Amino acid sequence: MSAAADRKLFLGGRLKRLRRDLGLSQTAMAADLGVSPSYLNHIERNQRPVSAQLLLRLAETYDVDLRNLGQSGGPASEAELSEVFADPLFQGLAVPRHEIMQLAEDQPAAADAILRLYRAFSDRRVRDRAETEAGGGAAPTDSPSEWVREYVQARHNHFPELDALGEALHEALRAEAPGPDEGFEGLARARLFARHGLTVRTLPAEVMVEWTRRFDPHRGRLLLSDALGPSSRAFAVANQLALMEHGAELQALTEAANAPDAPTRNLLKASLTNTLAAAVLMPYGAFQRAAEETGYDLSRLQARFGVGFEQAAHRLTTLSRPTARGVPFFLMRVDQAGNVSKRYASGAFPFSRFGGACPRWRLHSAFRTPGRIVTQIIETPDGGRWFTLARTVDRQGQDAFTEGHDLAIGLGCELKHAHRLIYARGLDLQKPEVTPIGPACRLCERHPCAERAAPPVGRALTVDDWSKSVSPYPFA
Numbered sequence: 001m002s003a004a005a006d007r008k009l010f011l012g013g014r015l016k017r018l019r020r021d022l023g024l025s026q027t028a029m030a031a032d033l034g035v036s037p038s039y040l041n042h043i044e045r046n047q048r049p050v051s052a053q054l055l056l057r058l059a060e061t062y063d064v065d066l067r068n069l070g071q072s073g074g075p076a077s078e079a080e081l082s083e084v085f086a087d088p089l090f091q092g093l094a095v096p097r098h099e100i101m102q103l104a105e106d107q108p109a110a111a112d113a114i115l116r117l118y119r120a121f122s123d124r125r126v127r128d129r130a131e132t133e134a135g136g137g138a139a140p141t142d143s144p145s146e147w148v149r150e151y152v153q154a155r156h157n158h159f160p161e162l163d164a165l166g167e168a169l170h171e172a173l174r175a176e177a178p179g180p181d182e183g184f185e186g187l188a189r190a191r192l193f194a195r196h197g198l199t200v201r202t203l204p205a206e207v208m209v210e211w212t213r214r215f216d217p218h219r220g221r222l223l224l225s226d227a228l229g230p231s232s233r234a235f236a237v238a239n240q241l242a243l244m245e246h247g248a249e250l251q252a253l254t255e256a257a258n259a260p261d262a263p264t265r266n267l268l269k270a271s272l273t274n275t276l277a278a279a280v281l282m283p284y285g286a287f288q289r290a291a292e293e294t295g296y297d298l299s300r301l302q303a304r305f306g307v308g309f310e311q312a313a314h315r316l317t318t319l320s321r322p323t324a325r326g327v328p329f330f331l332m333r334v335d336q337a338g339n340v341s342k343r344y345a346s347g348a349f350p351f352s353r354f355g356g357a358c359p360r361w362r363l364h365s366a367f368r369t370p371g372r373i374v375t376q377i378i379e380t381p382d383g384g385r386w387f388t389l390a391r392t393v394d395r396q397g398q399d400a401f402t403e404g405h406d407l408a409i410g411l412g413c414e415l416k417h418a419h420r421l422i423y424a425r426g427l428d429l430q431k432p433e434v435t436p437i438g439p440a441c442r443l444c445e446r447h448p449c450a451e452r453a454a455p456p457v458g459r460a461l462t463v464d465d466w467s468k469s470v471s472p473y474p475f476a
Contacts, residue, residue: 009055012046013106019044020109022062033057046106063322079382079439081111084118086443086456119146144264148271149343151257157344158320159275161253165246166279173280184281184306185234188241192222196244200237202226212396215240231308232396238277246276275318281307282315288324291316295422296327298373310393313411317344327417332410336367341407348414350380358437358444359451363410366390375423377415377432381446385434388412389423448474 019029026044030037033054042048058064081104085095103111120143173187192198200222208214208225213236215222222240224233243250250272259265282305294300301312310333319326328347334340343349362376373391380386390410415432418424438444441454448471455461455473462474 009050010046010105011050012044013104013108015040015050015058016044017108018058018062018064032061080115083439083443084114087118089121116150119143119150144259144261144267147259147264148268151259151268152271153343153345153349156320156346157318158346159253159272159318160321161249162272162276163279163284163318163321165249166242166276167283167285169241169245169280170283170286183234185230185237188234188237188280192237192241192244196220198222198240198244200224202233212236213239228396229308229394231302231306231311234306235277235281235308235311238280239273242273242276242280250276278311278315278318281305281311284319284321285324287315288319288321288326291319291326292420295425296420297422308393309391310407310409313409314342314344316411317346320346327413327420329411329413332363334363334408334410336406336408338364348384350378350384350386350412358439358441359453360435360437360449361388361390361410363388363390363408366392366408366410373423377418377427377434378412378437379434381436381438381444385415385432386412387415387418387421387424447471 019026022029024032026040027037030040033040034057035054039048043050043054081100082097084090085093085100103114173184173191176191177187189200192200197220199220202224203226205225205227208223208227211223212225212228212232213222222237224236228236250269253272254265254269257265257268259268282301287301287305290301290304296316298309298312301307302309305312307315313329313331316326316329317331320328326346328345330345330347330349331342332340333342361378362374366372366374370392373389375387375389378386378388388410389412390408392406392408395406413421415429418427418429436446438446438449441452442456444452445456445459448469450470450472452471452473455475459475462469462476
């Protein structure tokens with residue numbers, strides 16, 4: 001029993017961050033927990049371990065998920081910091097792993113600041129390169145998409161206030177239904193007309209041109225493109241209903257986030273509105289129960305709630321209600337060129353934040369089997385094992401120049417949760433077939449690898465006249 005039983009738990013940095021997030025002084029938190037301020041000070045400085053009794057008091061007092069508190073790192077994890085320090089900008093510094101670990105564990109706020117600075121630097125570098133190639137021109141100093149993505153991820157993609165509003169609006173719609181089989185889109189259209197005087201019209205894509213959804217407040221019309229499928233059309237109507245019914249709450253949440261500029265605020269509000277629309281279509285309690293009952297069968301969830309594959313998969317990454325948690329999924333969406341357009345996670349996220357995903361992950365090979373789910377168990381360089389599934393989806397509002405099935409959705413969770421998924425049934429989860437993968441190629445030191453697209457930063461190539469490696473970039 002052993003080492004695990006005797007191991008002392010030092011959580012000073014994470015406890016300090018929790019206290020600051022709650023806006024508490026050491027004295028106030030110590031009073032809440034029934035300990036002395038000096039004892040709490042010693043814990044925050046990692047001079048005393050955290051006892052089991054104190055952990056339980058933390059969970060009861062502040063509704064803390066002990067699994068999240070015990071995970072390595074904060075918003076800036078060791079893997080993310082290692083990725084930053086692997087940049088050629090820091091070549092020659094050779095920051096050792098134990099210092100990176102100490103920074104992530106003991107100084108989470110400073111580590112998070114380093115990540116934000118690096119993101120700003122990376123965005124500026126990309127824009128400068130693009131401007132040089134295009135012949136110049138001014139560009140904004142911030143990336144709205146990255147800012148919003150980080151804000152959402154800091155909340156673990158979970159907004160309980162929007163879930164509560166969504167459940168209430170869903171119940172209100174059902175109460176107005178003339179029959180039990182009335183579809184959501186019809187109910188939402190009727191409420192938009194009865195309460196807000198809005199009609200919904202579907203127009204040819206040639207008339208809508210670049211828009212898939214457009215609100216005309218002067219004529220009181222919501223215009224939808226006929227390029228939208230049934231689930232996308234229902235989501236568009238839910239989005240407009242969310243804005244009309246809870247615009248004030250959405251605006252208040254947006255303002256509270258303190259986004260740096262108007263474009264970022266607008267993008268954040270659009271993201272929050274989409275979250276509320278999803279909560280109306282897939283109310284938290286009903287969706288979480290259905291997910292558990294069906295073994296997270298996406299096709300059954302799609303049928304039950306009248307949504308698309310991507311909508312159901314995205315909703316699975318939001319199930320973090322303390323009293324009704326779902327499997328902590330991560331999600332990534334890519335196109336055929338490997339560009340990442342979505343990254344969300346309710347728990348840990350195993351892939352490179354600033355680069356793409358490993359080509360050995362079957363997310364990329366899903367394009368060979370359009371519309372079919374492919375599963376895979378992967379292992380990251382830190383020894384973490386993940387159960388993943390991937391499937392292609394159509395781009396919303398596709399036109400004559402898109403082929404269909406031109407996006408791929410990757411969904412995954414830690415292997416310890418895989419037994420809850422219908423997709424893992426029949427697999428030997430104790431001795432699984434595992435595919436080792438890495439982060440973006442320039443950060444990955446797995447060797448040899450036939451899929452390698454670039455040598456790792458800081459490693460010398462070993463190309464010679466006498467041999468040829470399976471890897472196009474062999475290194476020492």
